[in-house]
Structures are given as C-alpha cells and as structure tokens.
Amino acid sequence: MTPAPVVSSTAPLEGLVAVVTGGASGIGAAIAERLRADGAKVAVFDLRPDGAEHADLAVAVDVADDDSVRAGVAEVAEHFGRLDLLVNNAGIGAQGDVAANEDAEWHRVLDINVVGIARTSRAALPYLRRSPAAAIVNTSSIAATAGLPQRALYSASKGAVLSLTLAMAADHLREGIRVNAVNPGTADTPWVGRLLDSAEDPAAERAALEARQPHGRLVSAAEVADAVAYLLSPRAGSTTGVSLAVDGGMQALRLRPA
Ligand code: NAD
Numbered sequence: 001m002t003p004a005p006v007v008s009s010t011a012p013l014e015g016l017v018a019v020v021t022g023g024a025s026g027i028g029a030a031i032a033e034r035l036r037a038d039g040a041k042v043a044v045f046d047l048r049p050d051g052a053e054h055a056d057l058a059v060a061v062d063v064a065d066d067d068s069v070r071a072g073v074a075e076v077a078e079h080f081g082r083l084d085l086l087v088n089n090a091g092i093g094a095q096g097d098v099a100a101n102e103d104a105e106w107h108r109v110l111d112i113n114v115v116g117i118a119r120t121s122r123a124a125l126p127y128l129r130r131s132p133a134a135a136i137v138n139t140s141s142i143a144a145t146a147g148l149p150q151r152a153l154y155s156a157s158k159g160a161v162l163s164l165t166l167a168m169a170a171d172h173l174r175e176g177i178r179v180n181a182v183n184p185g186t187a188d189t190p191w192v193g194r195l196l197d198s199a200e201d202p203a204a205e206r207a208a209l210e211a212r213q214p215h216g217r218l219v220s221a222a223e224v225a226d227a228v229a230y231l232l233s234p235r236a237g238s239t240t241g242v243s244l245a246v247d248g249g250m251q252a253l254r255l256r257p258a
Contacts, residue, residue: 011039022090026189030221063116083127094153113157169241178240185247215248
C-alpha cells in the first residue's frame, strides 16, 4: 500500500505546481498569493499578465484560444517539470435578461466561462494524471443558484460551471484527481469596483451593496482564496464534486445579491 503523503501544516502545498487562470487580478490574484504562501509554485495565466508579480511565472494566455492554452501549459511543464493543481478562475460578466444579448455574446461568454474550463483542463490533464496530489477548483458564483435578475447569460455560464465540476469529479475520481468548485458571493475585486465606479454615486452604491449582504460587507478575495487553498490541499483528500459557498450566508438564507 502506498504510504500517505506527509503534509506539512505550515506549507501544505510544498513541492506542488499550480496554474491559476485569471490570476492577474481580484480573486485569482488572491488565490495565487495564497497558494504561494502555502508552498506551491504558481503560474498565472491571464490576458494581461503584467500585474502578476505575485506569481512565479506569468504567461499571456487567452482561455478562449486553444493554441494559447496549450502553449501556456507546455511552458509551465517546461519551466517546472510538472503540474499538480489547476484553478479555473478566469471569467467575465454579462448583464441583462435572456433577450438582452445576441448569439455572438452568448457564445463569447460561454466560451470563456465554461469552454475555457474544459480547454484548460484538457490541456492540463496529462500532467495532472502523473501527480500524486492532483486537484482542480473551478470558480462558479452565487449567480449559479440565486435566480439573479438581469444576469441571464452570466448565471447560465456559472450554473454550467457547477454541472461541469460534478461531471469532472466523477470522470477523474479513479485517476486520483479531485475536482471541486468555489461559489463566491459579491466579492471586493476590481470587477465589482468597475461596476460601482459606473454608478452615479459610487460610495452610496457601495454602502447599499454592503447593506444587502447578510454579514453587512462584501466577501474578500482572500476569503475565497482560503477556500480554494483548502479544496486543493491534501487536507481535502476525501472531498470531490462539492461547491463551497463563500458568500456570507447568502445561499443559506436564500437571498440574492441584487
Ligand atoms: P477580475 O476582473 O478582477 O479578474 C478577472 C481576471 O480574469 C482578469 O485579470 C482578466 O484579465 C482575466 N481574464 C478575463 N478573460 C480572460 C481570458 N479569456 N483568458 C485569460 N484571462 C482572462 O474579476 P474577479 O472578480 O476576480 O472574478 C474572478 C472570477 O470570480 C470570475 O470567474 C468571476 O465570474 C468569479 N466571481 C466573481 C465575483 C465577484 O463578486 N467579484 C463573484 C462570484 C464569482
């Protein structure tokens, strides 16, 4: 019988290599920082990787482009000689009801938020299969389950992330690859900052947004990163196919962020 790996409590990801998509900003940047603090070597894949000084390697990758994703994974394998952990976090938003967006926009958002996960996972799987501690975390959203008004396309994409996570968990269980999702509530990131900045009175809008959260404040990117780090770590060795809400209780209370 293979002995259980010895896990350091201070550096539970020591010796492992992680890829974080969308890791140059917001939640992805916090995840990259946290995984490094836990001992992993971290490669960030991002459209704009310039700001990713918190990474060991920053690669310009568009998750909507298969050649770009394959080249990014090949660069990680070349640089570190292995790939153990994958965080499929890159995502974009979309506003409006089901009629608000034409086909091209539906295809674009689904291509990044859903097919981007399939594409990056497909490229990474040959390496993950060789890892003794392989794990994937996909970033979904409270929008997947909340019935959020004026977010039809975004909600559909994040619901698909949850279904895909379950299917991947089942498919790769016997290969020793765990697959989980994280479900953030409204998190304090540049994305939300941009939305607030577009309001007439950004400060008042922020106060109103905070007041709508069950715990009276936005979720921090670091809190989401902590959940991801746990799901990736050997401490979650018996956990696969779950989605972990980091939403201040919004899902528990059946509330919506808007
Ligand atoms: P953000 O805009 O701050 O960061 C997203 C990053 O993804 C950016 O660096 C961007 O360049 C990158 N990116 C976008 N498209 C890409 C592509 N095609 N290829 C590679 N990189 C790409 O956003 P955030 O708030 O940190 O969101 C990160 C994830 O968390 C997204 O999947 C989002 O849907 C999800 N999420 C965010 C919130 C929130 O309130 N902020 C809540 C729930 C879920």
